[in-house]
Amino acid sequence: MNAASAILISAIAMTLIVGVRYLIVSGAFALATRWRFPGLYAGLDPQIRREIRWSLASAAIYGIPAGMVAWGWQNRGWTQIYSDIHAWPLWYLPLSVLFYLFAHDTWFYWTHRWMHRPRPFRIAHAVHHASRPPTAWAAMAFHPYEALTGAVVIPLLVFSIPIHVGALGLVLTIMTVMGVTNHMGWEIFPRFMWRGHLGAWLITASHHQRHHEQYRCNYGLYFRFWDRFCGTDRGVGSFDER
Numbered sequence: 154m155n156a157a158s159a160i161l162i163s164a165i166a167m168t169l170i171v172g173v174r175y176l177i178v179s180g181a182f183a184l185a186t187r188w189r190f191p192g193l194y195a196g197l198d199p200q201i202r203r204e205i206r207w208s209l210a211s212a213a214i215y216g217i218p219a220g221m222v223a224w225g226w227q228n229r230g231w232t233q234i235y236s237d238i239h240a241w242p243l244w245y246l247p248l249s250v251l252f253y254l255f256a257h258d259t260w261f262y263w264t265h266r267w268m269h270r271p272r273p274f275r276i277a278h279a280v281h282h283a284s285r286p287p288t289a290w291a292a293m294a295f296h297p298y299e300a301l302t303g304a305v306v307i308p309l310l311v312f313s314i315p316i317h318v319g320a321l322g323l324v325l326t327i328m329t330v331m332g333v334t335n336h337m338g339w340e341i342f343p344r345f346m347w348r349g350h351l352g353a354w355l356i357t358a359s360h361h362q363r364h365h366e367q368y369r370c371n372y373g374l375y376f377r378f379w380d381r382f383c384g385t386d387r388g389v390g391s392f393d394e395r
């Protein structure tokens with residue numbers, strides 16, 4: 154098989170993986186929501202259908218570059234992804250995970266904040282905020298332009314920062330789970346993750362739901378560092394008593 158068709162197959166496979174991963178993870182948390190707070194998504198069916206359509210389009214936008222990079226990693230040694238766990242010192246494993254999360258968070262904070270300017274908001278980011286309130290299905294509900302800004306992050310990082318393939322798997326898992334749970338409409342994590350000393354620096358649903366309520370605050374993805382540093386942090390919201 155020539156390289157072009159191998160890259161095409163890799164891109165299609167990765168699109169399917171991202172799409173199916175989205176359906177499974179969002180579906181699981183939507184089920185958990187129905188079990189924990191029956192009726193929380195009542196009347197949101199048309200919105201949920203929209204969220205799923207935009208998310209599946211995003212799956213292709215994430216999947217195509219990821220598939221190309223995965224092919225290059227396997228066949229051309231393009232990336233800094235390593236599979237021998239001793240290629241780098243063991244202490245580097247947790248550090249690389251933190252570094253990837255912080256780099257992604259930084260990119261997200263600034264592009265997200267920029268997308269709240271009137272023009273980019275109207276053209277792209279309004280799609281994400283059309284979810285009022287968002288549900289577990291809104292995790293990847295982005296306009297293709299916005300999905301594109303998210304799709305380049307991990308490929309750029311794997312080209313430049315060494316990471317073990319397992320640590321990369323952990324980063325992608327955290328990315329997927331937080332994307333879903335932050336939009337779920339209730340707090341699934343224990344109190345110490347969103348209150349107190351640690352919670353003051355971490356983002357969970359309690360923090361991100363305030364972004365969806367008030368728009369011009371709480372722009373971050375995983376950490377509250379940039380929001381606090383730039384004065385855009387308005388604290389965690391409380392979900393209505395149910």
Ligand SMILES: [Zn+2]
Nearest residue numbers: 281336361365
């Ligand atoms: Zn959101």
Ligand SMILES: [Zn+2]
Nearest residue numbers: 265269278364
């Ligand atoms: Zn926003």
